[in-house]
Amino acid sequence: KAGVTQTPRYLIKTRGQQVTLSCSPISGHRSVSWYQQTPGQGLQFLFEYFSETQRNKGNFPGRFSGRQFSNSRSEMNVSTLELGDSALYLCASSLGPGAMNTEAFFGQGTRLTVV
Amino acid sequence: AQSVAQPEDQVNVAEGNPLTVKCTYSVSGNPYLFWYVQYPNRGLQFLLKYITGDNLVKGSYGFEAEFNKSQTSFHLKKPSALVSDSALYFCAVRDEGNRLAFGKGNQVVVIP
Numbered sequence: 001k002a003g004v005t006q007t008p009r010y011l012i013k014t015r016g017q018q019v020t021l022s023c024s025p026i027s028g029h030r031s032v033s034w035y036q037q038t039p040g041q042g043l044q045f046l047f048e049y050f051s052e053t054q055r056n057k058g059n060f061p062g063r064f065s066g067r068q069f070s071n072s073r074s075e076m077n078v079s080t081l082e083l084g085d086s087a088l089y090l091c092a093s094s095l096g097p098g099a100m101n102t103e104a105f106f107g108q109g110t111r112l113t114v115v
Numbered sequence: 116a117q118s119v120a121q122p123e124d125q126v127n128v129a130e131g132n133p134l135t136v137k138c139t140y141s142v143s144g145n146p147y148l149f150w151y152v153q154y155p156n157r158g159l160q161f162l163l164k165y166i167t168g169d170n171l172v173k174g175s176y177g178f179e180a181e182f183n184k185s186q187t188s189f190h191l192k193k194p195s196a197l198v199s200d201s202a203l204y205f206c207a208v209r210d211e212g213n214r215l216a217f218g219k220g221n222q223v224v225v226i227p
Contacts, residue, residue: 004158031213043205043217056212090158097213100147101166104215106158 002027004093006107013114018079021110025072025093031055032074033104034066037088046089049074050096081114088112117142117210121218129226134196136221138189138206147209148189150180152202153220159205165189176200196225 005024013019025032033056034046045058049068066076078085088111092104118141128134140146147166151159163174170182180191189206206218 006158033214035217042219045214045216048212048214050213056214088156092159092215094213100209100211100213101164103149103161103164105161106151108158109156111156 004091004105004107006089006091006110008110009108010111011113013081013112015081015083015114017081018077019081019112020075020077021089021091021112023074023076023091023093023107025074025091026105029093029095029105030072031094031096032068032072033092033094034074034076035090035092036060037090037109038086043090046076055097078112083114086112086114117208117216119206119208119216119218121204121206121221123221124219125222125224127224127226128196130198131195134191134193134200134223134225136191136204136206136223138191138218139187140189140206140208141187142208142210144211146182146189148180148182149207149209149215150174150178150189150191151205151207153205154202162191162204196223198225198227201225 007022031050033048036044048056052068063079068074088109090109091107094104120139149164150162165182173179204221207215
């Protein structure tokens, strides 16, 4: 079956702009989590969506938001971009909170560069 | 809160030698532990997991991991490293909220 699909793969934006990233999970997976990866901070949890509801949120400013659609696809949005938002954004797909013993599968990520 | 520590920044090993990547964890309740590998500009690939049962877990590409409850460790091992194993390795623990808490990652360099 198809894996986790993230679009776009690469993105260059200027400071102050906003950006929307997309993630399509594995078929049958209802939980989507987002992570930010930077060389200095490693992998940091942004938020998790399950059944169109945000279940968890990491320690990020309100400029970072997301949503999930009825088909489990998810988008995350970053407004008023800052240089420090440059990172690899990873989406992870899993069955959901009732299946904690199962692994999450990751997309290839979206590389965002803010100039 | 759950957390994971990967004490070494980089692990260097000669091709053909055993490879070990260390991980210790802190969790309340039953630990759900995972290892992932990341190649440059790629997402994370699942290697193996410990849920319950045997302390020695076998995974993809010849990797295995040993769960040690008394030492709260979950070290990743491979008996004979390949140059193609050079990558970034992450240990993770799942918390009650279904979040994955990752360690900082270990860069593995396999020297030909």
